Amino acid sequence: MSNVSASKSDNMLADYEFQMAVITVWRQARGEPFAVKVAVAETIRTRLESEAWPDNLLGVILEPYQFSCFLASDPNVTKFPPMKNGEPAGRAHRECIAAVSTVFDERWPGQHSPTHYHALPEGHAEWPKWAHADREIF
Numbered sequence: 820m821s822n823v824s825a826s827k828s829d830n831m832l833a834d835y836e837f838q839m840a841v842i843t844v845w846r847q848a849r850g851e852p853f854a855v856k857v858a859v860a861e862t863i864r865t866r867l868e869s870e871a872w873p874d875n876l877l878g879v880i881l882e883p884y885q886f887s888c889f890l891a892s893d894p895n896v897t898k899f900p901p902m903k904n905g906e907p908a909g910r911a912h913r914e915c916i917a918a919v920s921t922v923f924d925e926r927w928p929g930q931h932s933p934t935h936y937h938a939l940p941e942g943h944a945e946w947p948k949w950a951h952a953d954r955e956i957f
Contacts, residue, residue, distance in 0.1 A: 831923050831924070832876065832919075832923050836876040836877070837919060837923070839876060839877060839880055840860065840863055840880070840919045840923065841900065841912075841915050841916050841919050842899065842900065843859065843863065843880050843886055843888065843889075844856050844859045844860050844863075844915040844918055844919055845899075845900045845911065845912060845915040846886075846888030846889075846895040846896075846898060847859050847886060847887070847888050847895075848915070849900075849911040849912070849915065850911065853914050853917070853918065856914055856915055856917075856918035857918045857921065857922060859918070860918045860919045860921070860922035860923070861922050863876070863879055863880065863922075864922050864923060866879045866882075867879050900912040900915065
């Protein structure tokens with residue numbers, strides 16, 4: 820994967836990229852099950868590997884209208900994962916770190932290769948208008 824920055828560990832991301840991916844997953848899916856956190860991280864990686872999306876992690880994450888947590892109108896735009904004494908505070912933050920670590924590990928075989936994801940609230944069966952048959956959605 821040539822368009823992903825290298826780091827000293829098995830993780831394919833530079834430290835700042837890793838932190839941005841964690842913030843994105845946390846903002847988008849902190850209240851969701853671990854599988855949804857992984858789906859958000861997989862969406863980021865799949866887009867990063869695709870020629871249809873920007874060729875760097877920040878470009879993928881900050882692409883207009885792709886991750887709602889970066890929209891000025893989104894209540895999550897100013898929220899950051901809680902820290903205590905320099906360490907992640909809370910289970911959701913630790914799960915987001917684990918999801919990004921898992922998906923961006925060089926040995927990750929991938930599972931779904933989604934370019935989009937959407938978590939439907941329980942009992943809600945309507946897909947968003949952007950969900951097309953030609954998109955890989957998790």
